[in-house]
Amino acid sequence: MEGPRPYGRSAPGCKREVPAGDGPYAAAMGTKRTPYVCLPCRGSYKQGYDHGPERKCPRCGAPMIGVGSAFQPPRRRDDEAWRVLSVLLHAGVRFHTRGCCGEGSGYRPRTLAEVKARVAYARRTGEPLAKALVRPVV
Numbered sequence: 001m002e003g004p005r006p007y008g009r010s011a012p013g014c015k016r017e018v019p020a021g022d023g024p025y026a027a028a029m030g031t032k033r034t035p036y037v038c039l040p041c042r043g044s045y046k047q048g049y050d051h052g053p054e055r056k057c058p059r060c061g062a063p064m065i066g067v068g069s070a071f072q073p074p075r076r077r078d079d080e081a082w083r084v085l086s087v088l089l090h091a092g093v094r095f096h097t098r099g100c101c102g103e104g105s106g107y108r109p110r111t112l113a114e115v116k117a118r119v120a121y122a123r124r125t126g127e128p129l130a131k132a133l134v135r136p137v138v
């Protein structure tokens with residue numbers, strides 16, 4: 001006998017099995033645009049998959065980082081948010097959607113205090129930083 005499925009939260013009628021806007025399926029469709037970030041400019045730009053593998057910032061020409069379709073850019077003047085984001089991106093954390101119906105990327109720290117707690121946790125336990133950083137609780 002089968003119990004209820006652990007992830008049965010899809011909206012009625014939703015038949016998607018892949019995250020919207022990410023991955024090879026979106027690339028095959030060719031029309032999806034996904035956010036890229038330039039940390040020095042604090043800029044976020046949506047680009048399609050047809051722009052080639054490397055994205056350059058339209059303002060400064062630096063290589064941009066693909067952040068995932070659930071990404072919400074902080075305000076340009078929000079120093080702390082951009083520092084937090086910089087730590088996350090350098091650790092390899094991205095903002096890809098987990099489900100099909102806009103569930104978002106899951107927990108991401110938003111303050112430097114939250115980041116510090118997770119960095120300390122990673123040091124203490126030996127857990128990879130990218131994994132410790134997305135823990136809701138440490």
Ligand SMILES: [Zn+2]
Nearest residue numbers: 038041057060
């Ligand atoms: Zn730039």
